[in-house]
Amino acid sequence: MNNLIKKLAVLAVSIGMGISDLYAQAGFGEAEVINSDWRFHLGDIEGQASAETKRGAWQQVCLPHDWGVKYPLSPSLASATGYLPGGIGWYQKQLLIPMEDQGKKIFIYFEGVYNRSEVFVNGKSVGKRPNGYISFSYDITPYIEFGKENTIAVKVDHSKSADSRWYTGSGIYRDVWLVKANPLHIDQWGVYAYPELKQGKGMLNTEVTVVNSTSNGSALTVVQELIDAAGKVVANKSEKVKIDATAKATIQQQLTVANPKLWSLDQPNQYTLRTSVLQNGKQIDQSAIKTGFRTFTFDPNKGFALNGEWMKVKGVCLHHDAGVLGAEMYTEVWRRRLQTLKSLGVNAIRTSHNPQASSLYTLCDELGLLVMDEAFDEWEFPKRKWLQGWNVGTPGFEGSYDFFESWGEQDLADMVKRDRNHLSIFAWSIGNEVDYPNDPYSHPVLNGEKKEGGFTQASYGGYKKDAPDAMRLGDIAKRLVATVKRYDKSRAVTAGLAGVAMSNETAYPGALDIAGYNYTESRYQLDHQRYPARVIFGSENRHDLPAWLAVRDNNHIFGQFLWTGIDYLGESGRWPSRGFYSGLLDFAGFIKPRGYYRQSLWSDKPMAYLGTYPLKGGATTTDVWSALESEQGQRKNEAPSMDAWPIWNYQEGQQIRVVCYTNSPQARLELNGKVVGEEKNYDEKTGIIFWDIPYAAGKLEVVGLDTNKKEVVRHTIESSERPAAIQATVIGGKAIESGGILQVALQVVDNKGLPVVLSEDEITCDIAGHARLLGMEAGNNADMGDYTDNKQRVYHGKMIVYVQALGKSGDTINIRFTSPWLTMANVTYSIK
Numbered sequence: 001m002n003n004l005i006k007k008l009a010v011l012a013v014s015i016g017m018g019i020s021d022l023y024a025q026a027g028f029g030e031a032e033v034i035n036s037d038w039r040f041h042l043g044d045i046e047g048q049a050s051a052e053t054k055r056g057a058w059q060q061v062c063l064p065h066d067w068g069v070k071y072p073l074s075p076s077l078a079s080a081t082g083y084l085p086g087g088i089g090w091y092q093k094q095l096l097i098p099m100e101d102q103g104k105k106i107f108i109y110f111e112g113v114y115n116r117s118e119v120f121v122n123g124k125s126v127g128k129r130p131n132g133y134i135s136f137s138y139d140i141t142p143y144i145e146f147g148k149e150n151t152i153a154v155k156v157d158h159s160k161s162a163d164s165r166w167y168t169g170s171g172i173y174r175d176v177w178l179v180k181a182n183p184l185h186i187d188q189w190g191v192y193a194y195p196e197l198k199q200g201k202g203m204l205n206t207e208v209t210v211v212n213s214t215s216n217g218s219a220l221t222v223v224q225e226l227i228d229a230a231g232k233v234v235a236n237k238s239e240k241v242k243i244d245a246t247a248k249a250t251i252q253q254q255l256t257v258a259n260p261k262l263w264s265l266d267q268p269n270q271y272t273l274r275t276s277v278l279q280n281g282k283q284i285d286q287s288a289i290k291t292g293f294r295t296f297t298f299d300p301n302k303g304f305a306l307n308g309e310w311m312k313v314k315g316v317c318l319h320h321d322a323g324v325l326g327a328e329m330y331t332e333v334w335r336r337r338l339q340t341l342k343s344l345g346v347n348a349i350r351t352s353h354n355p356q357a358s359s360l361y362t363l364c365d366e367l368g369l370l371v372m373d374e375a376f377d378e379w380e381f382p383k384r385k386w387l388q389g390w391n392v393g394t395p396g397f398e399g400s401y402d403f404f405e406s407w408g409e410q411d412l413a414d415m416v417k418r419d420r421n422h423l424s425i426f427a428w429s430i431g432n433e434v435d436y437p438n439d440p441y442s443h444p445v446l447n448g449e450k451k452e453g454g455f456t457q458a459s460y461g462g463y464k465k466d467a468p469d470a471m472r473l474g475d476i477a478k479r480l481v482a483t484v485k486r487y488d489k490s491r492a493v494t495a496g497l498a499g500v501a502m503s504n505e506t507a508y509p510g511a512l513d514i515a516g517y518n519y520t521e522s523r524y525q526l527d528h529q530r531y532p533a534r535v536i537f538g539s540e541n542r543h544d545l546p547a548w549l550a551v552r553d554n555n556h557i558f559g560q561f562l563w564t565g566i567d568y569l570g571e572s573g574r575w576p577s578r579g580f581y582s583g584l585l586d587f588a589g590f591i592k593p594r595g596y597y598r599q600s601l602w603s604d605k606p607m608a609y610l611g612t613y614p615l616k617g618g619a620t621t622t623d624v625w626s627a628l629e630s631e632q633g634q635r636k637n638e639a640p641s642m643d644a645w646p647i648w649n650y651q652e653g654q655q656i657r658v659v660c661y662t663n664s665p666q667a668r669l670e671l672n673g674k675v676v677g678e679e680k681n682y683d684e685k686t687g688i689i690f691w692d693i694p695y696a697a698g699k700l701e702v703v704g705l706d707t708n709k710k711e712v713v714r715h716t717i718e719s720s721e722r723p724a725a726i727q728a729t730v731i732g733g734k735a736i737e738s739g740g741i742l743q744v745a746l747q748v749v750d751n752k753g754l755p756v757v758l759s760e761d762e763i764t765c766d767i768a769g770h771a772r773l774l775g776m777e778a779g780n781n782a783d784m785g786d787y788t789d790n791k792q793r794v795y796h797g798k799m800i801v802y803v804q805a806l807g808k809s810g811d812t813i814n815i816r817f818t819s820p821w822l823t824m825a826n827v828t829y830s831i832k
Contacts, residue, residue: 025358026109026137027189027287029181034093034108035063035739038172041090042067058092062772062804065091066114068158068170069326073784075575078162079390082569082579083784084326086161086170091154095178099147105181105213106144108152109137109188111174111357114327115400116157122150130403131411132158132168133354135418137179137188160398162387165377166319167570167579169327174357182284183213184220184277187248189417191275194490195293197307202260202293204235208275209250210285212243220279222251226291227272228261234271262307263294263423265347268368270423289421290365296426298492298514298535300528303558306370306426312551313370313559314602315348316341316584317540319568320356323587324775324787325802326569329357332741333802336731337589338363341565344584344595345602350539350561353377353432353496355415364424372494372539372561373419374429375412379476380404381440381468383433390574409483416487427491429539430480433498433518435473435508442467443502474507481511496539500527509534516540516561521550528556543582543594543642545687548601562598567781576784586779588800593661597642600661601687606713608662608704611644615655615692640688645796646717647757650695660689664704664712672698679705721750723759723797725823728815735830738811741774742803744827746817748794759797761819765790768814770807777802807831 025031039058073083097106108119115132118125121143129136144150158170190209195202208222219242226235235255243249261269270292277285297305304313321327322334338360341349348370351360355373364371377383382399386392412430419425437446438461447463481493492513497503500520504527509515516539517523524536538560541547551557567583579587584595596609640659650656658677660667667689669677677691697719704713731743748759765773776792778799785793792799805813811831818824 025111025135025175025177026107026179027191027289028186028285029105029107029179031109031177031179034095034176034178038063038065038091038093040065040067040171041092042087043090044088045090058090061091062806063176064173064328064330065171066169066173066326066328068161068167069321069324069328069569070788072786073578075389077389078385078387079572079575079577080162080165080385080387080570082167082572083575084167084569086158086163088159089156089171091156091172093152095150095152096148097144097146097150101180102146103183104141105139105183105185106141107137107179107181108140109135109177109179110154110172111135111176112329113154113156113172113174114158114169115163116160118155118157120151120153120155123153130407131400133356134411134414135174135358136414162385162396163398163400165383165385165571166568167321167326169321171327173327174329184218184243184279185211185285186275186277186287187211189414189420191273191287191289191421192417192488193273193289193291193421194488195291195295197260197262197293197295200259202257204255204257204271204273204291204293206253206255206273206275207250208253208277209248210241210243210277211248212245215245217242217244218279220277220284222253223276223278224253224255225274225276226255226257227274229269229271257293260293263292263365263368264307265368265370268366268423269293270365290362290423291421292423294423296491298558300533300535301556303535303555304537311347311558313348313537313561314345315350315370315372315559315561316346316565317350317352317561317563318356318565319352319570320354320360321569322589322777323567323569323779324777328774329359330741330774330802331359331363332732332743333589334360335363335367336743337566337585338367338369340585340589340591342367342369343603344591344599345604346565346584346598348372348426348559348561349565350374350429350496352540352564355419358418361419361422361424365422369424370426371422371424372427372429373415373425374432374496375415375480376400376404376408376431377433378404379408379431379434380472383436383439390572390577409479412480412483413487416484420488425491427514428484428488428493429516430477430484430493430495430512432496432540434495435470435497435499435503435506437499437502438464438467440468441470441473441502443470443505445502445505470502471506473503474511477508477511492535494539504531521547524550524554524557528554543598545601545685567592567779576782578781578784581781586795587781588777588779588795588798590779590796590798590800593644593646594642597661597687600663603663606664606704608660608664608667608702608713608715610646610700610702610715610717611641611659611661612647612650612656612700612717613641613644614650615657639686640690642688645757648695648697648700648717648719649758652695652697654695656693656695658691658693658700658702660702660704660715661687662689662702662704662713665707666705666709668703668705669693670701670703671696679709718754720754720756720758721752723748723756723761723822724751725749725753726763726817726819726825727753728817728825728827730827730829735832736805737832738805738807738809740805742771742801742805742813742815742827742829744801744803744815744817746794746799746801746825748797748819748822756797760793760795761822762791762793763799763817763819765792765801766816766818767803768816770811771803771805771813771815774802774804776800805829805831
């Protein structure tokens with residue numbers, strides 16, 4: 001290590017470099033989160049003068065903040081948005097910028113504002129950004145009054161409330177950062193690293209872009225150090241560069257590591273790349289990013305390989321809301337959700353259908369989950385959406401299409417530049433179902449002039465000459481792919497094709513590196529033969545077994561992405577329906593029966609699950625999606641259901657279907673220690689073993705057996721008595737930092753401590769201490785009640801409660817959960 005790098009290492013320690021605090025998000029300067037002490041006003045205002053005089057009456061809020069989810073659901077609002085409102089809102093914050101910061105550059109960085117935002121500083125507009133999913137920043141230095149309070153105001157215009165097919169949220173729903181930087185500094189997202197592996201060596205290729213906002217040229221030194229998990233510098237490089245006045249300069253370097261530890265799904269090893277910029281030997285800027293080494297391989301015949309190992313991608317699509325929290329992003333909440341998905345065998349997510357918060361990708365890096373990062377659900381034309389209720393009136397065309405031409409390529413570029421250092425991202429997606437037949441594009445093939453087949457979605461009446469020409473898709477795709485490749489050549493580019501039979505008549509699929517097929521498993525073999533160089537995968541798929549077998553049994557199909565991984569708000573059915581209910585997890589992040597069914601198909605660890613339902617009438621489905629799947633082959637009383645809850649409370653002698661989801665070759669059923677269901681082999685046609693037996697109270701157990709009839713796994717459900725008490729379990733440790741999120745799982749139990757799955761008791765949450773209740777979520781799609789108060793009914797006997805700690809170190813928070821006739825539960829927590 002040379003003397004310069006030794007000095008930098010000492011400096012790093014002296015300034016407390018767990019660098020994520022000081023050098024975060026925007027990737028340059030000294031950054032601090034400014035989420036506290038904002039004020040909010042719902043409704044438009046008449047200019048900045050009015051805003052100043054009325055500020056005292058505004059509501060005080062902390063960010064992240066989604067106002068839409070905090071208002072009542074109404075059947076008159078759009079089902080697309082989950083019957084929740086949009087509107088126009090204003091935010092304000094006072095910022096004191098000290099005199100000693102004069103001479104620095106001051107930036108404000110927003111991770112996400114939905115949508116059509118405009119930012120003002122001291123009454124002057126500094127910029128607009130219509131896309132609600134894209135992170136952005138503004139140089140606010142010219143507008144700052146140093147040594148004084150400065151007013152930051154943000155207008156958010158979500159008056160086109162049904163501009164999406166799902167709930168988007170409204171407001172400043174992600175973190176906001178204040179960044180202070182030297183006039184000579186690293187560019188926003190200006191450090192880029194991508195790995196290569198050759199003959200046991202890891203080569204990390206890097207690009208560093210530096211900005212000079214001064215009127216003089218300057219000589220700089222750029223130093224890069226690669227640090228392993230133990231804190232050891234394993235490679236370093238330094239390079240001198242001259243940068244002209246008011247210009248940018250990019251430095252390319254390569255750092256080599258012998259026998260690097262690879263990032264993989266089971267061992268997500270990461271390194272830290274520390275970049276320092278020096279002027280006359282003095283550090284003027286620094287950045288740190290997580291990076292590492294791994295390889296992706298795509299082959300039209302063999303599928304996908306990670307680090308040279310061929311594998312199946314077992315993915316789920318995810319929207320960005322979290323039930324009662326709406327679009328507000330809390331890292332702890334999503335850590336729990338992703339960990340739960342991974343426990344089911346999920347190894348990949350698709351960000352449907354827009355980029356998500358930076359911390360989500362960081363979690364996937366840490367946990368070992370592949371990510372398909374997606375940019376758009378619409379391009380130049382809108383899709384149909386129900387604007388009032390469900391199937392009421394004429395569909396409307398609110399959307400994001402109106403700013404696609406002016407902003408689309410910039411939005412895509414910013415997504416790639418922000419996210420490209422995440423090891424978990426293995427593909428970029430430029431769009432989802434923009435080729436939906438006649439919504440909006442059309443082509444003569446829809447008349448059946450060429451008998452392609454393969455449509456699983458309505459084409460709305462054949463070819464429409466007045467509709468946009470589908471041939472436009474290829475030109476747009478080529479332009480978007482070129483934009484991605486300009487900023488990252490190391491990954492594949494894809495899209496989710498809805499009307500692949502129509503798109504095959506265009507240049508659209510050919511513009512992609514890998515082609516995603518939405519719900520068109522019927523074309524996997526046909527298109528593999530017709531387009532032998534095309535890499536195909538399922539970009540959006542139902543949960544039924546045949547859809548998975550089409551992946552498992554075909555080497556050339558590398559994976560699928562289920563719709564969906566977690567229930568989400570919006571895209572709702574007929575009232576009452578908060579959202580789309582096909583997830584492996586519910587709104588609360590609890591595993592649903594179909595989650596365990598998927599675990600039986602995807603997990604390598606022995607597992608078994610028991611669910612039941614009365615034989616007459618079949619399992620209950622609560623959404624259109626499950627009904628469709630039933631029509632696809634899971635008809636009541638004919639094939640066993642993947643939606644059977646773990647209930648063992650019925651009328652004595654009532655005929656009950658008991659289903660077992662397991663990856664064991666065989667299973668038997670026992671009731672109170674006696675065999676009531678003979679050993680049965682795993683059913684390759686349904687993936688479910690089942691028995692029809694008369695109900696008798698007690699302990700029902702399924703025993704999973706290997707091929708030698710040796711027990712490998714067991715699952716039990718038991719008849720419960722009436723609800724008697726509330727059990728509270730805090731997820732995580734015994735203490736929490738101020739600003740952190742407590743997640744308390746509640747379970748209603750009987751007097752023996754058994755879960756009461758049939759309970760729908762209402763629970764009240766009372767908090768003593770400096771904390772705030774963020775929400776109570778039970779996961780019930782049909783509960784359209786008030787989610788803003790401190791009362792909520794459990795669903796299947798449980799719920800999750802989110803509380804944010806706001807006090808100082810040493811403070812204590814006490815949370816009490818009560819319900820009539822039930823023994824209450826208390827949770828006491830201390831702030832670190």
